[in-house]
Amino acid sequence: MSSKKETAIEQDDNLNEIESLDREFVFGTWSYQSEVSPTQIVRAEGVRFTDAAGNECIDLSGQLMCSNLGHSAEAVAEAIASQAREGAYFAPGFTTEARARLGEKLAEVTPGNLSKTFFSTSGTEAVEAAIKIARFYTGKQKIVSRYRSYHGATYGSISATGDPRRLMAEPGIPGMIKAPDPYAYGSTLEPMQSLDYIEEMLMLEGDTVAAILVEPIVGSNGILVPPDEYLPRLKELAHEHGALLICDEVMSGFGRTGEWFGCDVFDVTPDIVTMAKGLTGAYAPLGATIVTDEIAAHFEDEMFCHGHTYSGHPVAVAAGLAAIEAYQEDDLIDHAREVGSYLGERLVELETDHPSVGDTRGVGLFRGIELTKRKDEREPFGRREHKISKGSTTVDEVAAEAYEQGAYVANMINTLIIAPPLTITEAEIDEAVDALDAALDVSDAAMDA
Known part of the structure; x- marks a missing residue:
């Protein structure tokens, strides 16, 4: 009998030894395992990383929109050690x-x-804590979230998520209600009309809603920026109906928008904010859920019935403290605002030059390019169902070509997500945009005649 475990996985000749081992013994996330093909990274510095085949790329998406400090934050690495x-x-x-x-x-x-x-270890755990805190504080159970949202993978946060990845986990936890999004590109409602819809929902639900949970700027479902008056009015609606406003800043926090947090763009103080990713610049897993004075005071004489073994893990919080000090000392928030404006201008140029670019949008260094196969009708290449189906789309092919051209860019459904480290320079933006320019020829060629 062989001493090695038998495996049904066929060897992929394109993978090296490490990639093959990973393919065989480690689950690929959010994937049909037959389609998983990991790429080994061997070096990273600044806004660039290099794979085992020697390909060097500008990290135009900050990995999963989390490497806000880039790959050379020595002060954070030293704090961890x-x-x-x-x-x-x-x-x-x-x-x-x-x-x-x-x-x-x-x-x-x-x-x-x-x-x-409250400190946890990830964004999904930060959202779980926010849901429980809102329920403890208000004595109510229901949470209103939106269809084009992603709040995490654990049962509470995936239940609040509108992203189609929730479908395979359903039925979720009780009390989760979905609302429309402020998304003019792909909705039957205008952005502010979606608020009227939410107002009616709150009225019809009666006094049973604990909180409205939203990303101030939607991240992995398309980089959706609401009108300036949207978030302030949403907070008013929540409070008028005895509910809290929870802002999920896991992706939009820590300078990504050119402000400390996405809610700062709209001059709104939520009742609860969740965060992770940029909290440590992804140097260590750390999530956090912060509440207002009033909510904090509630738990002086009421039990805060929540916790984790690794809550406030010493190494992770040391990374978080060093990361915030780096943002401050290197003036990275202002830098992100300045180069973010330049990035926005360069993306508009791509929209002008490429008919398959249906829309560019975003704030600061948090931007998206939405593709279309029929510009007049804004017909998407990628649809929601593609997020949980096998195979690749034209949007995937554009991202793959961008990688070949020297820029790594994440893509979600029909949008290329542009969220580089805050340390990026205008020259590096130019280099990355050149790679995108070449890659977008793929979607131009795939447009309907």
Whole structure:
């Protein structure tokens, strides 16, 4: 009998040894495993990374819209190493200087009277905490979220998610209600009409809604930027009906929009904010859920019935503290605003030059390119159902060609997501846009005649 485990996976001659081992023994996420083909990364520096085949790419999507500091944040790496040597783990009932200082920093950089934080290890856990806090605080159960949203993969957060990836996990947890999005490109409602719809939902649900949960700027479902008056009015509607406003800033936080948080773009202080990704610049897994003074005070004499083994993990919070200090000391928020404007201008040029670019939109360094096969009708190449079906789309092929041209860009449904590290320069933007320019010839050629 062979000592090696038998495997039904066929060897892919295009994969090296490490990629083959990973393919065989590690699940690929959100994928049919027969279609998984991992790429080994061997080096990364600044806004670039290099794969095992020697291909160097500008990281135009910050990996999964999380590498806000790029790949050379030495101060963050040193903070991780130093804390690991000092004490890698202590139970949440203990504290460290980094945890206390990070809590203080988050109260400083978040808007308004957001003041007290629960630490977890990911964005999905941060959203889970927000849902529970809203229910504890209001005594109500229902959560209103939107159809074009992504809030995470655990059962509560995937139930709040509108993205079609939720379908395979349903039925989800009770009390989750979906609303329309402020998305003029692909909705029958104008953006502000969607607010009227939500207002009617709240009225018809009676006094049973604990919170409205939204991404201030929708991330992986298309980089959807609402009108300026949308988020302020949404908060008013929530409060008029005794509900809280939760802003999921997992993707839009920490300078991505040219402000500290997406809600800052609209001058709104939510009742609860969730965050992760840019919180450490992806140097360590860390999520956080911050609440207002009023909500924090509620739990002085009511049990905060939530926790994790790794809540406030010393190494992770040390990374978070060092990351925020890097944003401040290197003036990266202002830099993202400045180069983000330049990026927006360059993407508009692509829209002018390529008929398959149906729309470009975004704020700061958080932008999207939506493709179309019939420009007059804005007919998409990729549809929602493609996110959970086998095979590739023209949008996938454009992203693959961009990689061949030297720019890594994530794509979701019908949108190329442009979210590079905040450290990117105008020269590096030009280089990446040249790669996109060449890649978009693929979608131009695939348009309907």
